[in-house]
Structure formats: structure tokens, C-alpha cells
Amino acid sequence: MMTFLIAVGSLVAICGILALLLVIADRYLNDYGICKLIINKGSREEDVEGGSTLLNSLNSAGVFIPSACGGQGSCGLCKLKVHSGAPPVLPTEEPHLSPEEVSEHVRLCCQLKVHEDMELEIPEELFNIREFEGTVESLTDLNHDIKRLRVALPEGEELDIIPGQYVQIETPAYKKTPEPVYRAYSIATDPHDKTHIDLVIRLVPGGICTTFVFEHMEPGQPIKLNGPYGDFRLTDTEKEMIFIAGGSGMAPFLSMLAHMRNENIQRKVTYFFGARAKRDLICLDEMKAFEEALPNFKFVPCLSEPMPDDNWDGDTGLVTDVMKQHCPDLSNMEAYLCGSPGMCDASVVALTGNGMPEENIFFDKFS
Numbered sequence: 001m002m003t004f005l006i007a008v009g010s011l012v013a014i015c016g017i018l019a020l021l022l023v024i025a026d027r028y029l030n031d032y033g034i035c036k037l038i039i040n041k042g043s044r045e046e047d048v049e050g051g052s053t054l055l056n057s058l059n060s061a062g063v064f065i066p067s068a069c070g071g072q073g074s075c076g077l078c079k080l081k082v083h084s085g086a087p088p089v090l091p092t093e094e095p096h097l098s099p100e101e102v103s104e105h106v107r108l109c110c111q112l113k114v115h116e117d118m119e120l121e122i123p124e125e126l127f128n129i130r131e132f133e134g135t136v137e138s139l140t141d142l143n144h145d146i147k148r149l150r151v152a153l154p155e156g157e158e159l160d161i162i163p164g165q166y167v168q169i170e171t172p173a174y175k176k177t178p179e180p181v182y183r184a185y186s187i188a189t190d191p192h193d194k195t196h197i198d199l200v201i202r203l204v205p206g207g208i209c210t211t212f213v214f215e216h217m218e219p220g221q222p223i224k225l226n227g228p229y230g231d232f233r234l235t236d237t238e239k240e241m242i243f244i245a246g247g248s249g250m251a252p253f254l255s256m257l258a259h260m261r262n263e264n265i266q267r268k269v270t271y272f273f274g275a276r277a278k279r280d281l282i283c284l285d286e287m288k289a290f291e292e293a294l295p296n297f298k299f300v301p302c303l304s305e306p307m308p309d310d311n312w313d314g315d316t317g318l319v320t321d322v323m324k325q326h327c328p329d330l331s332n333m334e335a336y337l338c339g340s341p342g343m344c345d346a347s348v349v350a351l352t353g354n355g356m357p358e359e360n361i362f363f364d365k366f367s
């Protein structure tokens, strides 16, 4: 048994060393020179230093591709059509690409290295994405693990957003990351305010970006962000709506509700906010103000595990169960969901179970 374990351990160690040597060789011995990125049949061309990922090469050329996982191949947001210059689909890409996408040459650009000239197809709207170096204006505790980050854009700059969109913020290199990484955050700003970006950020224990925000970020610091991205937005129907989100998933709804108030949109909407206990609730005063400004808006916080000293007399139970009790027939309504994939998936099951057609459900998953 011992001999077997030693043999397996040695094999794993040898494979690890070989993989490391390959990475070092690729990094230092291969010189790919300058490679050309030929974009949209030559309507734009960029010369980039070969050897880096396609995602980073495009970023350095000022073309910002959505990415939420810092290029780790887990979010699946960085899809582009690559018509030449790429190897066959990599194992790390496979889980994110459908057979149709593979046949249409869709690839994850964070997984591809630029080793030769490449022909790419990039949706025109991505060229409108801009990068800013803003300033942290304030960082406010909303509860024990959620902060509101307010960023002032540089003097004279403005950003038009559609409520529901998100930006990516850069975490600079620090003890948790040797190089800068980007993470996505939904915009919580009143869209009338074009000179600030508000974000609602929940601490993920051990997380690279959120640890930086909670432990190292201070008002006055510069902060790089780019955007806006995403097509999560209100439809222009008159259908009654349900919002479901807990924690920092409230972010896009702050922006959507401000938009409804600004434009005097009177659609009926009920927002079910799921939390464990009273200490997890956020923005109660803002929700009250929206209820006063929008007579057809109702905020329903529900606690799944209220503490004895919470003295809670509101709704209790899972947010999906509370929503089902309030809304037995959802067949002619729309739902907007924001938060973890688990929460969004459970909500879809609950909504369709009460008669909501799947095409009436819109979500932004914090994957």
C-alpha cells in the first residue's frame, strides 16, 4: 500500500513539475513577437505583444470584454467569435460552450493565448465600453457584511447607464493577488446622477476583491472601473412585476426603482427581500421612501431564521415560499431576480410553479 501511495505521489509531483516547466518555458523562452488582432473583418486592427491571453490583449488595446471571474474560466462571460488563430476548444472552455456556439467559433477569450494573428468578431456595443479612473468618494456600512461604495467619476466625465447594468472594478495587486483582477458589480446609482457610480458589495470571506474593498479601500483613493455592461433591464410592458433578491442583490433594484420614480412609472411591483435575521436587512429607509414615492410599490422583507430578540412580526420563511403565499397566480406577471445562482434557480422553480411563463423571468446571476 505504502509503495503504491509513494508511486502515485511521485507521479503527481512529476506531472506538476512538468506543467510548471511548460508554463515557465512558454513565458520566457517563446517569443511570439507582435501579433495582429483583426477585428470585424478588418474594420479595426490592433497590434499586440504575443503570449498574453486574448482577454488581456484586448483590454490593453482598450477593448473591454465582460469578465467576472478575473480570467479563471468560471464565469463564462468573456465569449467572442474567433475565426482563426486559435487552437481547438480547450477542456477549460467546454463546460461553458454549447454545441451551437462551438460550431459558430464562439470561444472564451480569457482561456486563449495570442500566439499568432487572430481574426475576431466583437459586438459593436462593446466598443462603447469605457474605462475610468475614478475616486472612492465614500464607503458606508449597510450592515455587518455589506458596504455601499460610492465612486466619483473624473472631473468632466459622465456615464449613461441603463438600470440593471453592471461595471467591473479593478482590484490592484496586493497580498492576495500578484496582478490586478477585475470583478463585476451591479450599478445601484440613480440614473439621473451621471457623475457617480454606487455599488453594493457583500464581503466574500477570503475573496480577492471584496477583502480589498473591506480592508484596504479608503475615501480619496483612485479606483479603475470599466463599463457599463449587461442586458438585465426592465421591459417596457405594463405587466405587474416581482423583484426577488437578498443581500447585495438589491443593487440593480435601487437603480431601477430610482428610474421608476424619476420617470413616474406606475407599474405595480412587489420586492421580496430574503434575509436570515434582522441584522442582514439593508436600506430599509430607502425602501420606505420608494414606497412613499411609488404608490404601486411594496417592499416585503422576509426572515428565514429570525433571532428571538429581533421581535420580528413581518413575513418569515424562505423568500420563495413567502413569494408563493403572496402571489398564488403569476401567469400574467414578470419577475426580476438578482443574486447567487442557487437563489435565482430556486426562484425560477417557485415562479414557474405558480404559473409564470419562463420567458417572463429575467435574472442577473452573481456567478
Ligand SMILES: Cc1cc2nc3c(=O)[nH]c(=O)nc-3n(C[C@H](O)[C@H](O)[C@H](O)COP(=O)(O)OP(=O)(O)OC[C@H]3O[C@@H](n4cnc5c(N)ncnc54)[C@H](O)[C@@H]3O)c2cc1C
Binding pocket: 068, 069, 075, 166, 183, 184, 185, 186, 187, 200, 201, 202, 203, 204, 206, 207, 208, 209, 210, 211, 248, 249, 251, 340, 364, 365, 366, 367
Ligand atoms: C454580473 C454580475 C454582477 C455582480 N454584482 C454584484 C453586486 O452588485 N454585489 C456583490 O457583492 N457581488 C456582485 N457580483 C459578484 C462579484 O463579481 C464577485 O464575484 C464577488 O464579490 C466575489 O469577489 P472576490 O474577488 O471577493 O472573491 P473571489 O476571490 O473571486 O472568490 C473567492 C472564493 O469565493 C467564492 N465566491 C465568489 N463569489 C461568491 C459569492 N458571491 N458568494 C459566495 N462565494 C463566492 C469563489 O468561488 C471563490 O472560491 C456580481 C457578479 C456578476 C457576474
Ligand code: FES
Binding pocket: 066, 067, 068, 069, 070, 071, 072, 073, 074, 075, 076, 077, 078, 108, 109, 110, 111
Ligand atoms: S473571464 Fe470568466 S470565463 Fe473568461
